[in-house]
Amino acid sequence: MHQPGRGAGRAGRFGGSAISGTVVGVSRLHAADRPSWQCKACGEPWPCPTRRDQLFDHYAQDPLGLIALMSSYLAEASAEIGDITGTDLYQRFLGWTR
Numbered sequence: 001m002h003q004p005g006r007g008a009g010r011a012g013r014f015g016g017s018a019i020s021g022t023v024v025g026v027s028r029l030h031a032a033d034r035p036s037w038q039c040k041a042c043g044e045p046w047p048c049p050t051r052r053d054q055l056f057d058h059y060a061q062d063p064l065g066l067i068a069l070m071s072s073y074l075a076e077a078s079a080e081i082g083d084i085t086g087t088d089l090y091q092r093f094l095g096w097t098r
């Protein structure tokens with residue numbers, strides 16, 4: 001987060017995809033619907049495959065940043081979902097990051 005230059009190229013690329021489309025609404029962001037943690041766009045358990053691809057791509061140059069982000073999501077989800085085991089949580093939020 002304090003690395004200079006990390007965001008510039010990535011942000012530009014991210015913005016480019018938004019420009020080519022129309023308005024990017026919430027339904028296209030594949031965000032988590034909390035506290036159920038289902039994807040708002042496709043209804044899959046979040047992070048859904050699409051969101052994983054987006055995150056993986058966005059953090060391609062900063063894998064540790066991705067792990068830190070997903071770790072914080074895992075902690076929040078574990079408090080909100082309830083009916084899920086620690087192993088499932090780990091696989092869902094961190095198992096795909098490497």
Ligand SMILES: [Zn+2]
Nearest residue numbers: 030039042048
């Ligand atoms: Zn989705």
